[in-house]
Amino acid sequence: MELYNTNGYELSEMLRTKKISSAELTEAVFSRIDSVEQSVGAYVTLDKENSVRKAKEVDDKRSRGEELSPLAGIPVGIKDNISTKGLLTTCSSKMLSDYVPPFNATVMDKLIKQDVVVTGKLNMDEFAMGSSTETSYFKKTKNPYDISRIPGGSSGGSAAAVSAGEAVMTLGSDTGGSIRQPAAYCGVVGLKPTYGAVSRFGLVAFASSLDQIGPIGRCVKDTAMLFDAICGYDEKDATSANIKHPSYLNSMNGEVKGLKIGIPKEYFSKGIDNSVKTAVLNAVKLLENNGALVKEVSLPSTDYALNAYYIISSAEASSNLARYDGVKYGYRAKDYDGLIDMYEKTRSEGFGDEVKRRIMLGTFVLSSGFYDAYYKKARLLQRRISAEFSDVFSNVDVLCAPTVPTTAFKIGENIDNPIKMYATDVCTVTINIAGLPAMSIPCGYDDKGLPIGLQLIANKFDEQTLFNTAECYENLIGGFKHPEL
Amino acid sequence: MNIDIKHIAKLSRLRIEDEKQEKFESDMQKIVEMVENLPDIEDAPLLDAGNPMTLRKDKAETGKYTRDELTANAPHVTAGCLVVPKTVE
Numbered sequence: 001m002e003l004y005n006t007n008g009y010e011l012s013e014m015l016r017t018k019k020i021s022s023a024e025l026t027e028a029v030f031s032r033i034d035s036v037e038q039s040v041g042a043y044v045t046l047d048k049e050n051s052v053r054k055a056k057e058v059d060d061k062r063s064r065g066e067e068l069s070p071l072a073g074i075p076v077g078i079k080d081n082i083s084t085k086g087l088l089t090t091c092s093s094k095m096l097s098d099y100v101p102p103f104n105a106t107v108m109d110k111l112i113k114q115d116v117v118v119t120g121k122l123n124m125d126e127f128a129m130g131s132s133t134e135t136s137y138f139k140k141t142k143n144p145y146d147i148s149r150i151p152g153g154s155s156g157g158s159a160a161a162v163s164a165g166e167a168v169m170t171l172g173s174d175t176g177g178s179i180r181q182p183a184a185y186c187g188v189v190g191l192k193p194t195y196g197a198v199s200r201f202g203l204v205a206f207a208s209s210l211d212q213i214g215p216i217g218r219c220v221k222d223t224a225m226l227f228d229a230i231c232g233y234d235e236k237d238a239t240s241a242n243i244k245h246p247s248y249l250n251s252m253n254g255e256v257k258g259l260k261i262g263i264p265k266e267y268f269s270k271g272i273d274n275s276v277k278t279a280v281l282n283a284v285k286l287l288e289n290n291g292a293l294v295k296e297v298s299l300p301s302t303d304y305a306l307n308a309y310y311i312i313s314s315a316e317a318s319s320n321l322a323r324y325d326g327v328k329y330g331y332r333a334k335d336y337d338g339l340i341d342m343y344e345k346t347r348s349e350g351f352g353d354e355v356k357r358r359i360m361l362g363t364f365v366l367s368s369g370f371y372d373a374y375y376k377k378a379r380l381l382q383r384r385i386s387a388e389f390s391d392v393f394s395n396v397d398v399l400c401a402p403t404v405p406t407t408a409f410k411i412g413e414n415i416d417n418p419i420k421m422y423a424t425d426v427c428t429v430t431i432n433i434a435g436l437p438a439m440s441i442p443c444g445y446d447d448k449g450l451p452i453g454l455q456l457i458a459n460k461f462d463e464q465t466l467f468n469t470a471e472c473y474e475n476l477i478g479g480f481k482h483p484e485l
Numbered sequence: 486m487n488i489d490i491k492h493i494a495k496l497s498r499l500r501i502e503d504e505k506q507e508k509f510e511s512d513m514q515k516i517v518e519m520v521e522n523l524p525d526i527e528d529a530p531l532l533d534a535g536n537p538m539t540l541r542k543d544k545a546e547t548g549k550y551t552r553d554e555l556t557a558n559a560p561h562v563t564a565g566c567l568v569v570p571k572t573v574e
């Protein structure tokens with residue numbers, strides 16, 4: 001095991017006991033970046049200079065005997081839609097290719113306070129709209145398990161970096177599966193927290209009622225450690241929940257004895273690869289053999305969730321992205337004739353095709369004569385979906401389902417077919433619509449050696465049950481693998 | 486349903502290049518056909534009583550950022566002001 005692919009919680013202990021320094025660890029991660037970044041392409045911006053400086057600062061603090069957080073001195077990468085003061089935040093878009101925020105997102109303030117080493121900003125689908133990271137304006141990120149394949153999206157850079165050892169952990173964001181789906185494809189652990197658990201202040205808005213920032217790590221403990229650092233109430237986010245969070249890492253018991261697991265039958269119907277179905281059900285069997293109680297449950301509206309998701313998320317996107325007008329920040333077209341012409345040229349040149357498609361879909365479903373048939377119906381369905389989950393969680397503690405119906409597809413395979421691309425989100429969007437927490441953990445490999453994700457879904461603010469279940473599974477299989485690169 | 490892509494683009498303050506018009510129109514057609522499959526649910530108010538949103542009072546904070554910091558990302562600034570094309574004849 002090299003330093004760059006050692007689990008974060010172990011590195012934290014090695015740093016605390018001074019077996020290694022943060023300078024050494026940071027050097028190890030950057031030399032890994034030097035050797036694999038050219039083939040993986042996880043980063044939009046690297047910040048080696050500040051990383052090295054920060055690592056030294058943390059080492060100095062430690063040598064002075066200062067009490068430090070468990071994350072102090074750990075190299076963490078950040079998705080490029082999370083505002084970082086003084087560091088480019090492009091959302092992988094031409095529109096924001098030169099944008100340097102004058103402020104930090106709340107999660108960044110929290111990480112900086114805990115002395116995290118910020119390695120840089122990670123590639124993503126443009127404005128988080130996509131499922132393969134192919135819509136990035138800058139580059140295509142590759143899957144570390146097979147570089148001819150996509151890493152998933154939209155947090156493709158965040159998942160690929162952790163998988164390839166280019167960061168110990170990363171932050172992603174999840175609007176319809178954007179943390180869990182790439183985590184599944186890249187064989188790492190990703191958590192989409194309960195809506196309201198993590199502040200969205202400083203997260204560039206895509207669909208505000210669905211977006212959540214969450215952690216990605218190589219093991220369950222790392223994900224809990226990073227979640228502990230970023231969760232909690234924030235008065236700058238009106239949708240932030242004012243509840244007390246435990247330390248999820250310290251409260252983790254890795255126990256499933258007596259845990260009631262529900263298998264939502266709709267998640268195992270048409271379109272799910274046999275290899276995925278088998279791996280997920282084998283994982284459930286393993287948990288059952290260790291004391292969990294398993295029963296089939298039903299979430300009847302699941303089949304409509306993808307439709308409602310694309311209506312609601314695009315409607316919100318069309319309104320959120322109206323701010324990119326070439327006036328206050330971002331790209332402005334060079335030649336124009338008057339204000340309207342400037343708006344239209346700026347937006348047409350600054351946005352990529354997928355972003356335009358979502359803005360136009362959102363504009364259409366909100367437009368006069370269509371609102372009732374689309375947006376209103378989708379919102380009513382959203383309420384029904386939430387009620388169905390509430391019913392199910394009165395009988396079970398956690399749901400087990402596939403994260404994605406297939407394993408990672410080839411680069412270019414779905415990019416010209418939006419319907420096929422959207423269908424990869426079918427198992428994940430429902431959770432955002434209902435505002436629930438869910439996690440993807442590796443649960444096996446298909447016949448090409450590509451990772452398969454097990455999705456665990458819990459009731460609102462019950463992340464602890466997700467961590468306990470996931471930790472139990474990870475211990476039972478003896479830990480997760482790393483790709484050969 | 487026929488989607489008038491030019492009209493929607495106009496409402497969105499976007500322009501679609503001529504050579505991409507057909508593809509955008511047929512993609513949008515398929516996407517709308519996909520998403521319109523939704524069940525009829527009895528009408529009810531859309532505001533969610535269980536929403537955790539708590540609103541704070543607006544308050545003016547001064548001195549947090551300088552004018553230069555706030556205009557540093559603007560494409561065109563003159564004498565500390567954002568410059569836009571003439572809007573009033």
